Amino acid sequence: MKMTRLIAAGLAALGLSAAAGAAPGDYKAPEHHHWHHSGPFGTYDRSAIQRGYQIYVEVCASCHSMDLLSFRNLGERGGPFEDERFPNANDNPLVMQLAASYTRQWAGEVDDAGDPRIRPGIPADTFPAPYENEQIARGSNNGALPPDLSVMTRARHHGTDYVRSLMLGYKDAPEGVELGAGQYYNEYFGPISMAPQLVDGLIEYADGTEATKEQMAEDIAVFLTWAADPHQDIRKQTGLMVLLFLFVLTILVYLAYRQIWANVEH
Amino acid sequence: MSGPSTYEPKTGFTKWLDSRLPIVRLGWDSFVDFPTPRNLNYWWTFGGILAVFLMIQIITGIVLAMHYVPHEAYAFDSVERIRRDVNFGWMIQSMHANGAAFFFVAVYLHMFRGLYYGSYKAPREVLWILGVVIYLLMMATAFMGYVLPWGQMSYWGAIVITNLIGALPFVGDAIREWLWGGFSVGQATLNRFFSLHYLLPFVIAGVVGLHIWALHVPGNGNPVGLEVRGGKDGKKDTLPFHPYYTVKDGFAILVYLMVFAVFVFFLPTVLGHADNFIEANPLSTPAHIVPEWYFLPFYAILRAITFDIGPIDAKLGGVLLMFGAIAILFVLPWLDTSKVRSMRYRPLTRWFFIFFVLTCFGLGWCGAKNPDDYVLGIEGFKFLYFGQFLTLYYFAYFLVVLPVMGIVEKPKERPASIEAAVLGNKASAQPAE
Ligand code: HEM
Numbered sequence: 001m002k003m004t005r006l007i008a009a010g011l012a013a014l015g016l017s018a019a020a021g022a023a024p025g026d027y028k029a030p031e032h033h034h035w036h037h038s039g040p041f042g043t044y045d046r047s048a049i050q051r052g053y054q055i056y057v058e059v060c061a062s063c064h065s066m067d068l069l070s071f072r073n074l075g076e077r078g079g080p081f082e083d084e085r086f087p088n089a090n091d092n093p094l095v096m097q098l099a100a101s102y103t104r105q106w107a108g109e110v111d112d113a114g115d116p117r118i119r120p121g122i123p124a125d126t127f128p129a130p131y132e133n134e135q136i137a138r139g140s141n142n143g144a145l146p147p148d149l150s151v152m153t154r155a156r157h158h159g160t161d162y163v164r165s166l167m168l169g170y171k172d173a174p175e176g177v178e179l180g181a182g183q184y185y186n187e188y189f190g191p192i193s194m195a196p197q198l199v200d201g202l203i204e205y206a207d208g209t210e211a212t213k214e215q216m217a218e219d220i221a222v223f224l225t226w227a228a229d230p231h232q233d234i235r236k237q238t239g240l241m242v243l244l245f246l247f248v249l250t251i252l253v254y255l256a257y258r259q260i261w262a263n264v265e266h
Numbered sequence: 267m268s269g270p271s272t273y274e275p276k277t278g279f280t281k282w283l284d285s286r287l288p289i290v291r292l293g294w295d296s297f298v299d300f301p302t303p304r305n306l307n308y309w310w311t312f313g314g315i316l317a318v319f320l321m322i323q324i325i326t327g328i329v330l331a332m333h334y335v336p337h338e339a340y341a342f343d344s345v346e347r348i349r350r351d352v353n354f355g356w357m358i359q360s361m362h363a364n365g366a367a368f369f370f371v372a373v374y375l376h377m378f379r380g381l382y383y384g385s386y387k388a389p390r391e392v393l394w395i396l397g398v399v400i401y402l403l404m405m406a407t408a409f410m411g412y413v414l415p416w417g418q419m420s421y422w423g424a425i426v427i428t429n430l431i432g433a434l435p436f437v438g439d440a441i442r443e444w445l446w447g448g449f450s451v452g453q454a455t456l457n458r459f460f461s462l463h464y465l466l467p468f469v470i471a472g473v474v475g476l477h478i479w480a481l482h483v484p485g486n487g488n489p490v491g492l493e494v495r496g497g498k499d500g501k502k503d504t505l506p507f508h509p510y511y512t513v514k515d516g517f518a519i520l521v522y523l524m525v526f527a528v529f530v531f532f533l534p535t536v537l538g539h540a541d542n543f544i545e546a547n548p549l550s551t552p553a554h555i556v557p558e559w560y561f562l563p564f565y566a567i568l569r570a571i572t573f574d575i576g577p578i579d580a581k582l583g584g585v586l587l588m589f590g591a592i593a594i595l596f597v598l599p600w601l602d603t604s605k606v607r608s609m610r611y612r613p614l615t616r617w618f619f620i621f622f623v624l625t626c627f628g629l630g631w632c633g634a635k636n637p638d639d640y641v642l643g644i645e646g647f648k649f650l651y652f653g654q655f656l657t658l659y660y661f662a663y664f665l666v667v668l669p670v671m672g673i674v675e676k677p678k679e680r681p682a683s684i685e686a687a688v689l690g691n692k693a694s695a696q697p698a699e
Contacts, residue, residue, distance in 0.1 A: 155543035231356045239531025250520040257513045
């Protein structure tokens, strides 16, 4: 988004932009990439979100939760599986099917006897978390905690670019950098406890797209951006209408102002 | 200044009401017929813009409060719920968060206007002081509001700021505990901050009422800084507020709202900090804790004091100086010794003023940076030193420049009246209908 960058650059020049808080320490800034949803007119690439969801489920979800997302979100306006025939996403058969593919205890539900209730998911359920709690999550990851991904792209500067860069940023550690047990080196993060995830052909995309590393990095970044900001498309559309309205009104008021003040010295 | 009321009730009902509660008359005298200097420029539109933003904040805030949950475990998620699931929640939340920033932009421009045109001088001292009270209330409100989403910056910002109080000798710890409602920032703190954050905007609205009352006794100042003349000549210096200034303010408000809309709809999070999208975590301190941009200059002043001054240790010194930076505004009307209001006619002080504005921006810059980093990469020139220099000038402007310049400076010649300023040497101005 050109405008964003301009303003961000301006603010940075003024020093008003808060110190970059991407990763601890100062590693490479994320590589800038052009996105379908960039700019005031950009909209999400729906098929990219769909593919991204597939990557999340097949790869990321084994370690990362997305607590703020419910299955119904997938079928809501602007979501990857939105379907005009089902304005209420809870009725969307595809969404119902995706939710029902998980059978487990949901949100600590118990039955009348106090035993865990096991049932297939419904669209109102939130994405299932991979670990019971933080201790177990850390225990399975050399002490590191895989963060929740619900608002990840907003919790990092230039989040969409950042996620894509991070997925592709694994390198050999430069000299002098000590890696701890189970750590890898990532140019955009430094020593990181997440192993490289993407390799060419890792998954088979449902839509037949070739699953290169780059393709997957891009798709997961779009998916996470949508997850963090699901109303982006409608936000921009509304914004354009609001601006158009304000612009016309401003012109009218300006003309009234000129007319009222026309014969007044001031 | 407003003179005898020209309101004439026309219908039976308004006549009846007028002899019992002359509220329509009050509105008429204050916002329709009110004599307003004819030479006000756009710097005088920010008062109206501020009133609009106070309303925007209150209305959006009331809606947010219907969905927000002031609880350590749910606050963060509840704000996300608002963004995701509440009808138009994404818009209301964005308006409120960006509205705070736009409120501060407007208040700073409003205050710089006051400093440049000498609006704080007699007979408007009380008006100015009420303004400073509003500004303090705004800062308290904004600080507590920023804590509510319970992100990392909310939480750690609250710790840093409340710890400042702890620096006060003897009573500091007790006051801090009292503010926290416990021994650390936690549930009790969040709950009371929510309560106060809901309360204070209405206190602000009340003080704004007094502010406008105090404005309507002497009337508006104006860019040449001359008072409206008494008697018949007064008519030649002024225009009725409506329609002249309603339409001018209306135009300015709309332009400002357009810029606001660009942020609300297209850049909803650029003014915020990414770390605040991470839920508060007492076990993990963010690499840099920075306040919102509108507090940065004060943050820089706070950090400028790195040395003990006699019995006052560095931390307390910084705190005192930071509060002093605002407190000094209360006595400003008596520090400026010049009888000339407008900087237009103060050829030297004007430059000091411009440098003062740059100083405020510079302090903001220092506040955002690590004090040990170098300014523009110049070896040895730490932000700390830069901030200390600017802090010195900030206070010198009020304590040295304004008192001294009023005595030594020879002001430029001023026009005889507002009318003369407007017309130059043309014939007399038409009294407006
Ligand atoms: C919620 C915040 C505020 C609101 C709604 C508000 C409103 C107004 C309005 C409507 C006016 C008349 C129009 C104008 O001159 O722009 C005014 C004038 C003034 N305000 Fe404020 N104000 C606010 C905050 C402040 C603050 C923080 C200060 C100073 C610390 C201040 C100082 C003044 C002064 C000195 C004037 C008279 C200017 C003149 O006529 O020369 N105000 N205010």
